[in-house]
Amino acid sequence: NAGVTQTPKFQVLKTGQSMTLQCAQDMNHNSMYWYRQDPGMGLRLIYYSASEGTTDKGEVPNGYNVSRLNKREFSLRLESAAPSQTSVYFCASSERPQNYGYTFGSGTRLTVV
Amino acid sequence: AQRVTQPEKLLSVFKGAPVELKCNYSYSGSPELFWYVQYSRQRLQLLLRHISRESIKGFTADLNKGETSFHLKKPFAQEEDSAMYYCALSGGYSGAGSYQLTFGKGTKLSVIP
Numbered sequence A: 001n002a003g004v005t006q007t008p009k010f011q012v013l014k015t016g017q018s019m020t021l022q023c024a025q026d027m028n029h030n031s032m033y034w035y036r037q038d039p040g041m042g043l044r045l046i047y048y049s050a051s052e053g054t055t056d057k058g059e060v061p062n063g064y065n066v067s068r069l070n071k072r073e074f075s076l077r078l079e080s081a082a083p084s085q086t087s088v089y090f091c092a093s094s095e096r097p098q099n100y101g102y103t104f105g106s107g108t109r110l111t112v113v
Numbered sequence B: 001a002q003r004v005t006q007p008e009k010l011l012s013v014f015k016g017a018p019v020e021l022k023c024n025y026s027y028s029g030s031p032e033l034f035w036y037v038q039y040s041r042q043r044l045q046l047l048l049r050h051i052s053r054e055s056i057k058g059f060t061a062d063l064n065k066g067e068t069s070f071h072l073k074k075p076f077a078q079e080e081d082s083a084m085y086y087c088a089l090s091g092g093y094s095g096a097g098s099y100q101l102t103f104g105k106g107t108k109l110s111v112i113p
Helices: none
Strands: A004-007 A010-013 A018-027 A031-038 A044-048 A062-070 A074-078 A087-094 A110-111 B003-005 B011-015 B017-022 B022-028 B034-039 B044-048 B072-074 B084-093 B099-103 B108-113
Touching: A004 A087, A018 A031, A018 A087, A018 A110, A031 A062, A031 A074, A044 A062, A044 A074, A044 B099, A074 A087, B003 B084, B003 B099, B011 B017, B017 B108
Parallel strands: A010 A110, B011 B108
Antiparallel strands: A004 A018, A018 A074, A031 A044, A031 A087, A062 A074, A087 A110, B003 B022, B017 B072, B034 B044, B034 B084, B084 B099, B084 B108
């Protein structure tokens, strides 16, 4: 049982380049989330998808777009990467109505130069 | 609005000493509180949920609604407890029908041999 799988694990981009971070879960969870983790800032919500077919902005959505491709997959796209987007990105999923918290992926470490 | 405060960025204790990681929250309704642990360069893992009143790896946490706190405690610290700890709050369903977690900024626990 893989849980939440993120690809790639590491990426270096040049300013202005685009890329898509992939996330897939095999737990049949309804809701999925993208967070970024920065030193001293904790985890901040970028976007989330409450269920297949819906997406909503979180705390720090600027510079990002998302796609809930199906129930399993939720991707995060950087259209024009900036150095301020250097961070570790975590995908997570949760079920409802029971609230057992989130299951996290292993993260993508992104550096924008 | 919901907020989670972890006042200590870093906490160092000697092996065998008691540990208390502080977490205070601000939320007008009935919150659900969680503790997550992140070992070096790994994914976040759920450690405790307040609603389940369990003890995991010797850690316990009690929700104190009067003091709006959910401190994490362990009577005798072990070296393997060294990690980053995040307190998180869920205020229930969002308007879009998902549970959103608000995270504190984290406390790094260092257990000195």
